[in-house]
Amino acid sequence: MALKMVKGSIDRMFDKNLQDLVRGIRNHKEDEAKYISQCIDEIKQELKQDNIAVKSNAVCKLTYLQMLGYDISWAAFNIIEVMSASKFTFKRIGYLAASQCFHEGTDVIMLTTNQIRKDLSSPNQYDTGVALTGLSCFVTPDLARDLANDIMTLMSHTKPYIRKKAVLIMYKVFLKYPESLRPAFPRLKEKLEDPDPGVQSAAVNVICELARRNPKNYLSLAPLFFKLMTSSTNNWVLIKIIKLFGALTPLEPRLGKKLIEPLTNLIHSTSAMSLLYECVNTVIAVLISLSSGMPNHSASIQLCVQKLRILIEDSDQNLKYLGLLAMSKILKTHPKSVQSHKDLILQCLDDKDESIRLRALDLLYGMVSKKNLMEIVKKLMIHVDKAEGTTYRDELLTKIIDICSQSNYQYITNFEWYISILVELTRLEGTRHGHLIAAQMLDVAIRVKAIRKFAVSQMAMLLDNAHLIASNTQRNGICEVLYAAAWICGEFSEHLEEANQTLEAMLRPKVTTLPGHIQAVYVQNMVKLYASILQQKEQSGEKEAAQEITQLMIERLPQFVQSADLEVQERASCILQLIKYIQKLQIKEVPVAEEVIALFAGELNPVAPKAQKKVPVPEGLDLDAWINEPPSDSESEDEKPKTIFHDEEQRHSRHRQPEIDEEELARRREARKQEQANNPFYIKSSPSPQKRYQDTPGVEHIPVVQIDLSVPLKVPGMPMSDQYVKLEEERRHKQKLEKDKKKKKQKKEKRGKHHRHNSLHTESEEDITPAHHVDIITEEMPENALPSDEDDKDPNDPYKALDIDLDKPLADSEKLPVQRHRNAETLKSPDSEAPPVEKSKKPKKKEKKHREKERDKGKKKEKEKKVVEEEEEKKGEDLDFWLSTAPPPVSTAQPQSGPEVSAAVVAEPEEVKKEEREEQQEEDEGKKSSKHKKKKHKKEKEEKSKDKKKSKKKHHSEEEATESVQNGTLDDEPLPPMSSYRLLAENPYIKMTYDIQGNLQNDSQVTVSVIFENKSTSFLKSMELNVLDSLNTKMLRPEGSSVHDGIPVPFQLPPGISNEAQFVFTLQSIVMAQKLKGTLSFIVKNDEGSTHEKLDFKLHFSCASYLITTPCYSDAFAKLLESGDLHMSSIKVDGISISFQHLLAKICFHHHFSVVERVDSCASMYSRSIQGHHVCLLVKKGENSVSIDGKCSDSTLLSNLLDEMKETLSKC
């Protein structure tokens, strides 16, 4: 008892914990807000304390309050404090709170960078895990940039738990810092084959996300994914891959062909519905991408449709839903196979589940044909009547309109029917989609000339019954149709039979209760109506009647003049004045009708929504150039707006000055025409290629309307569409009979008669001719409109930034920013900014290095372009090969095998290399040769034996190698793989290869990159590298160390692992090659204990390593040569058998030159030393020899360079 009391009081004394808070909130249901504000005050007190436990408890409570909707961003700093606690318990609380409330706008977030970095490298995997998890939620561009390299390192962490998290976070990093994608991608790709399935799944996940946004950049991964797909058993991974293939197939139809078989197998074999469903989905995508009509694919379609039908018929609503969803995809390309299941889909319309009904609606959209459109719409109309709840009914309404209007009214054979459907839809109560119906009415009336007469009569009826529509304020949405009705009646008033009646309907006082914009249209169109009535009366000589109508207008218009809506008021008063003027003229018995009609002469053509955007910029017009220099005198600036104003005045003249006499009008019209003719931005009405079917003004082109007189006209308030269905059936029947009679002749004729430009009819549809020969006017586009698909691209798309070509070699600027490594710090070399610690497998490393090398080259724009082009072709070739030749599962890796092997053995004996190269070339060139197959078989065997040994390793090198092959090339021809890494030294434990690069920023430094590869089964550690400095060349050591001290290699090597370290050397003179002796000492640790080992080496600094690939343009090059202060020297090498192409590539690659110009078998090349010597070469190729003339500002350097070149070339 006493103890309990102690505990209770202690509890109270000690702060409330989360549970207490929750309990408290639950006990204060009535005054929750007050209680919580009390709690927040307490929390603020707690946060002020020093004890981290108290603080984290407070933060934990804040996280709970955040969930309830309280802003806790004020505590951001305290959250960071808790994040930096040393105990995992608290750290986790801190990171959780941060993940809930931190975002890019949190200013203190920048304080976290170092803390997160520390946590990421914590020895406790859960500290790292928690930091990664938190980071995934609040990573900002800054954090992404600063931590990208750390996270990338974690991708190779020993614990799969960390690896998979790191891999996933990389996606977030890519999004925030797109520059990181290319440097990180090789490692990401490597993770696709991680031994841990979780990591593999994560990598698949990330690449799928990336590929989904920019699929084309990931096509080259298809073979790898294909292999994964055929080998993986993890459904989750399979689903992702299959989804990815779904995104890739549209880009590469051949991929689809390859996929069909394994996918079909999966469909047959899998028991997992989710997988089955995704397979079906991708098969559909494949079928869509393949050109239809391939006989053997109809089986696949049938299979899909059949499986989907099973899904749809399933009692599980989820499967039903998905089945419908997938079905709608098939529908797009294979409507016929779906149409046979119409019954099933119509049945789904009655489902109690709205999601399913909506899906079924979607399906109907695609299922309509000319034949069944009326029937389907009729069914939908029934559903509209039955539907309870406006949302679903509105959905139905939009669907009906979508279905009918799709692909330019393709399926509508009878527009009278459609107009009556639209009119029927206006009777829907409470719909929000009045504007939609209105838009359709306008569109149809404008674009289908033949229907205008009928449309006008229907619209007149609507106007007459406007009270039905507008009476209920709740029906506001639907009164939009009056807008369309008024406009149509006005614009096409010549078709009106009872114009007087309609005019009166429009002048009813009730109209003033309509929304302003509708009234405005009313007012404007009244005048049009009035004008046409006037004309009619004058022509028939009924002067009295004409004056009567004028009087009516003058009597009724004032109600609009008094309107509160500005637009209405303005128009009404203008028009009132105009009509008063007309009245005066009428009294004087002057015929005015012609002039009034002229106010509205001319036809309005629909303009495509994107027309404005597509107006091409005229040649010679630079929109970015200043029209006038900004600080120029104000006079000219004023002028421009003035003209624009003047211009506008002219255009609007008919509104503003209605009393202008005919002459003036004509003059102005003429002037306007002139102006328009000269104005490139004015959309002229002359036919452009896009509107083939648009008529030139003139009667001849208006098609003859054959109105079926048996159609009962104007039955207000009665649904008419049903009658049309009946009539249409009769008509078709008649037609069919007729057609049967004169089958042969008519077929030809009919085709000719088709005025539709859309000709996606199925055979049965072709039999149905439209009731009218309908002329659908295409929307106008400016002449020479630029065809582009870019309209739909959103410039703000965050994923656009990730549209990065991943196969391009890395450029210098693309390295990930790294916190400088200890080694690098002391050496102060910008080059060592590259991720120095990398635990990756050797071939990969090599490739990376190789790329780095390429970066320099890439600097030359022109060339880079070439390289990229070439690469693309290469990529295409490889993929091509995989897609065309190789039988699916076995030889997935085949096409790459050649380069793979050769790259892997770069440092091995020359013979092997040559052999491989031969094979590769054969493979590239002789794809179709019969010999090839034999060769391939042989190689396959070779491969397989190798596979067994190092199947794991093989795969890394596989893709890497292809890329490296692509890199060093200039033109179309395939090149043998090249590596700039030379062997430094080797013993049974370790192998060292090295490469030397000049340092751009420092004219007396070069960076030596050494790859250490552990060849033994022991662990290598405490590696230390030392060289004997010469007078000229010295290794840069940390300050304070003597020349005899070695530099420790900043990593240890587990068995079989390779890694790279960089060392910086300072030089004085660079005109001569140098050799330095050195020693690597290291400790070998294995089960038997550890031994100390040494390996001596000689570091060779060739003159070429002092050169930096620098682009040079031909004019600059010519100037350089002209300057005359260059020394000249030349060499000639005989017995050259490789192509000029390869030769240049070799010089570029090994000697760091870039091609300036190339003409036939002659090329000029350029490079620059780190100390600024210009080196120019003229390379000429003869039959079997190559001559190189060189010019350089230093003769010693030049001769040394040429000697080195000679050596390289003589090896060829």
Added chain:
Amino acid sequence: MINAVLVFNNHGKPRLVRFYQHLAEEVQQQLIRETFHLVLKRDEHICNFLECGSLFGGADYKLIYRHYATLYFVFCVDSSESELGILDLIQVFVETLDKCFENVCELDLIFHMDKVHYVLQEVVIGGMVLETNMNEIVAQVEAQSKLEKAEGGLSAAPSRAVSAVKNINLPEIPRNINIGDINIKVPSLSQFM
């Protein structure tokens, strides 16, 4: 990508809110409310997928939910996720909770929101699925709880452990509590003494 994971009860009270993109608190609450109303309208035995229109900013997003007793588990995902896969994932998540809490009920979620978050963090990270194997998830969660216990953690441990920890921390109390608190709480303590 998963855009959000929401757990709320039959009355729309949030029990777990995890958005994978930053949204202001009011917007979050609004979304929870709207999601709740969308889900609530639906009968049992109809499909678990729900198009949410522009609710989450884009027609690409879909709500996938499951209803367990008093709780709705709602995942908002885009088209790159497999619908049935996510449905399974919800099941895995719930079963994992069941294991971690031993017969989970709404009360567990109410009082241990943080722990639920930690479980979720082992399933989904930054909107991407991290792990689907329940045993693996449970193992990681337990390993971290163990680590926490070893540290003498106080916040997420079961109540017994909490009071134990509080007792352990007893000597620290006077040092850490500010004067205002002492004024209020000292009487009860001295009374006992």
